């Protein structure tokens with residue numbers, strides 16, 4: 273395995289410059305067109321950036337989606353993550369007597385902050401599944417290099433990141449590159465049928481929406497001395513708890529519910545956002561600087577409101593639900609059920625279930641083979657911004673406009689990507705934390 277060195281000045285800007293150089297070389301060497309694989313016989317080389325739980329899952333789905341795929345490269349900031357992901361995927365896909373599907377050579381299994389460049393260079397299709405903070409950088413480098421992308425959610429943690437992703441979306445569009453989002457519910461058969469019903473007027477005009485993502489939380493962060501040689505390493509190993517890495521949990525997790533609200537609104541953005549939140553249970557320093565509960569109200573120009581709440585409190589009632597209320601009835605999105613105003617069920621999905629994670633990849637690879645283009649960039653950017661806007665409203669305690677959040681200058685990046693100290697900003701205090 274190759275452990276790539278960190279550049280001397282590994283700022284966001286230097287990485288972007290390096291990415292652009294690699295991109296220029298790569299597109300010049302092998303121009304990619306939408307119809308390149310239309311014959312259906314060529315090998316499609318898949319690369320993975322972020323070899324964690326979701327990344328290895330996405331690689332598995334990519335290899336299952338199309339028999340002509342091989343995993344040719346992988347990168348993670350941590351060498352142990354690359355090694356264990358490579359072992360796991362090799363066990364699954366390199367069976368005795370069969371052609372191996374995980375063919376990444378040692379030199380293409382890279383650890384370090386700039387490993388993504390190697391993956392992009394080697395691949396036709398790049399799976400982006402690192403922690404959310406790095407997504408804008410990885411995505412830009414991928415589309416600049418003319419590569420098709422599977423892009424996990426959320427796609428950014430701040431507004432500059434979202435604006436960068438919108439630009440990358442446009443670059444992908446101009447180059448006829450597929451850009452499939454990990455907002456997986458949009459690929460779920462039951463949800464697709466339910467939203468089709470909404471589009472066809474089953475509940476009349478939408479009046480209000482309510483979504484909840486209330487669970488017990490994620491892993492308990494512990495400092496393992498063998499794994500935490502610097503603050504940067506500690507924070508990356510426990511990325512969920514740092515706003516600059518995850519966006520906070522209403523962005524990392526609740527985005528799935530918020531995305532359904534945007535789906536119902538045909539991806540029209542709300543005009544104002546207000547909310548509250550805080551840390552009631554996860555107060556210890558080891559929980560970084562994120563909140564453990566949020567309550568946000570989004571208001572659209574038409575007056576439609578979405579009430580969105582999420583929390584990470586163990587030993588409390590869990591609730592993951594989405595409701596859409598219209599002039600003629602109500603949708604329970606998670607159970608794919610529509611009732612009239614008196615509560616009578618007027619429609620219920622009874623089609624096949626289907627694995628949405630697999631379907632995303634099936635559709636991505638089918639599109640590439642057919643020379644077609646799927647581009648989910650606009651909605652994945654807007655839904656990410658919706659979630660970030662909720663965080664900003666709760667952190668500041670202010671009512672914010674969509675225009676203001678879209679133009680926010682707040683950049684959560686650390687000064688440098690290096691194995692050193694990364695200061696942790698204080699937990700936000702509404703009324704004191706400014707909107708930037």
Ligand SMILES: NC(=O)c1ccc[n+]([C@@H]2O[C@H](COP(=O)([O-])OP(=O)(O)OC[C@H]3O[C@@H](n4cnc5c(N)ncnc54)[C@H](O)[C@@H]3O)[C@@H](O)[C@H]2O)c1
Pocket residue numbers: 321322323324325326327347348349350353384385388401402403404406424425426454455456508524
């Ligand atoms: N669509 C879904 O339902 C779903 C489910 C789970 C996770 N996710 C998303 O997938 C992403 C990864 O989540 P996960 O659960 O796999 O977390 P994870 O911690 O298991 O994996 C993330 C990996 O990314 C690596 N990484 C961090 N910075 C990197 C960088 N600069 N370059 C390369 N690798 C880097 C980490 O070391 C880690 O191995 C997150 O954005 C998460 O929101 C989506």
